[in-house]
Amino acid sequence: MSKIIPFKAVRPTRDKVSLVAARSYQSYTKEQLESRLRDNPFSFLQIVNPGYRFDKDISGEARYSLVKNRYLEFKEDGIFKQDETPCYYVYRIVDREQQEFNGIVAATSALDYETDVIKKHEDTIAYREIIFKDYLKTVGFNAEPVLLTYPDNAVIDSLIKKIQKERAEFEFTTTYRDTHYLWKVDNPKIIEAIQKEFENIPTIYIADGHHRSASSYLLYKDLMDANPDHQGDEPYNFFMSYLIPESDLQIHAFNRLVKDLNGLSKEEFLIQLDTFYRIENRGSMPYQPSKKHHFSMYLDGDFYSLYLRKTIYQIETSLDGLDSQILYKTILNPILGIEDLRNDQRITYINGKKDLVNIKSSVDSGESKVGFVMLPVCVEEMKQIAEDGLTMPPKSTYIEPKLRSGVTIYEF
Incomplete structure (x- = not known):
């Protein structure tokens, strides 16, 4: 009540x-x-x-x-x-x-x-x-x-x-x-x-x-x-x-920009990504993800689609299925070495209402090295996280x- x-x-x-x-x-x-x-x-x-x-x-x-x-x-x-x-x-x-x-x-x-x-x-x-x-x-x-x-x-x-x-x-x-x-x-x-x-x-x-x-x-x-x-x-x-x-x-989503590849070359980074994702190079035209667990990445002048390999990543809780959590557990933390999403100065956030050009410009200018785009959280996901007593990663929603x-x- x-x-x-x-x-x-x-x-x-x-x-x-x-x-x-x-x-x-x-x-x-x-x-x-x-x-x-x-x-x-x-x-x-x-x-x-x-x-x-x-x-x-x-x-x-x-x-x-x-x-x-x-x-x-x-x-x-x-x-x-x-x-x-x-x-x-x-x-x-x-x-x-x-x-x-x-x-x-x-x-x-x-x-x-x-x-x-x-x-x-x-x-x-x-x-x-x-x-x-x-x-x-x-x-x-x-x-x-x-x-x-x-x-x-x-x-x-x-x-x-x-x-x-x-x-x-x-x-x-x-x-x-x-x-x-x-x-x-x-x-x-x-x-x-x-x-x-x-x-x-x-x-x-x-x-x-x-x-x-x-x-x-x-x-x-x-x-x-x-x-x-x-x-x-x-x-x-x-x-x-x-x-x-x-x-x-x-x-709306909060998209992510990261300043460096944690000491990896572009090729080494893509090889490590291949563990969790099927990767396709989409060229220089801005590319939006089309469904959950599917990300767009901008790196070195090209957009890539990242499709999660569901046989590798296990979803056991409502939090596990959240795209911002998936991105953290599969890329940001294990590959790029980002542990503290709230305070690490290597990561910045752009609300999803802004055009993908903002991500492209940041990477092209050298201010960032790589950008990630995801679909927004839906109301039901937000409610389920709350009902389960769990919490989303920082900057998961722009409301x-x-x-x-x-x-x-x-x-x-």
């Missing part, structure tokens, strides 16, 4: 929301960040990068305190206002390719995370969890929802469609040409219907935001232990999420939608 509840969001005013909304801080280049901080005083980036005002890089607790100060200033200046009653927020994104994402922004139970009602499919790094937990504890708010997915549900779908017939509270288009819509749901009967329907869903899945979920859970544990009057309904018992049906989720920070804010 999933506990998904309404909350009192802090939101930008309608006339400012398009200026406030920002992508994830890490997604901007240095030049883009400088431009937005210089030209847009309302951007949420002004809050999360408070050192810009002092022309100084600030980190740690000093930065966290300044982030809180900038946030309070946005509230004092009337840029942000808090809703008076708990609400759900129906959120729709239509991207530049006309893909639609429809879901509900709500508060999700940290206890559900603890008891595995909310299931995970990725490992997290402990020190990153703690850093973000400390950040949340100091600033007192979270501005970027965790992306969760649930099995398609006809009742929730009909409620969302009914709400979307009304005028949206927010409607704005980004410079990426994605259009965002938000409807505030404050009707008690509709709130009750949504909440009860989610209670009938036994399991929901983290699609994107494993570190944010883990940090929010650590914050819940800290604040619960520090509160002798803990009741279980305090805001810190929950974290903000954007819940969308599985059919709306878009999963959409990507949300904007600062549109809805959850205070602890």
Whole structure:
């Protein structure tokens, strides 16, 4: 049973929301960040990068305190206002390719995370969890929802469609040409219907935001232990999420680039590959794999197809059958000597939405030696990994939608 509840969001005013909304801080280049901080005083980036005002890089607790100060200033200046009653927020994104994402922004139970009602499919790094937990504890708010997915549900779908017939509270288009819509749901009967329907869903899945979920859970544990009057309904018992049906989720592959062949010549490398794969040279034209356990490789000016020899590689678990795991177990680790996929500087990742030309260019320029392309993970694979209590290799999925920070804010 999933506990998904309404909350009192802090939101930008309608006339400012398009200026406030920002992508994830890490997604901007240095030049883009400088431009937005210089030209847009309302951007949420002004809050999360408070050192810009002092022309100084600030980190740690000093930065966290300044982030809180900038946030309070946005509230004092009337840029942000808090809703008076708990609400759900129906959120729709239509991207530049006309893909639609429809879901509900709500508060999700940290206890559900603890008891595995909310299931995970990725490992997290402990020190990153703690850093973000400390950040949340100091600033007192979270501005970027965790992306969760649930099995398609006809009742929730009909409620969302009914709400979307009304005028949206927010409607704005980004410079990426994605259009965002938000409807505030404050009707008690509709709130009750949504909440009860989610209670009938036994399991929901983290699609994107494993570190944010883990940090929010650590914050819940800290604040619960520090509160002798803990009741279980305090805001810190929950974290903000954007819940969308599985059919709306878009999963792309993360392709791999490796800087060298681990001391092997091209011929020696191909000979070692032959142990696990039937190899065909496809020439210089970009070549995409056509099915699972089938990879495209770009090496020394040519694309190759790699067909897994199933008599050699044994699939015993759901993780064994994942293409990113197969690539690691048959090539990246045993042949190229890469053990730590998260930290090894010899490997880089390119999300599968980008053209194969990006891989070709990296290899042709000498920046990388070889590139690998695979098909994306499907929703059922992701769910099975989570159900089995296993975790995918890092950068196994590039998941959409990507949300904007600062549109809805959850205070602890």
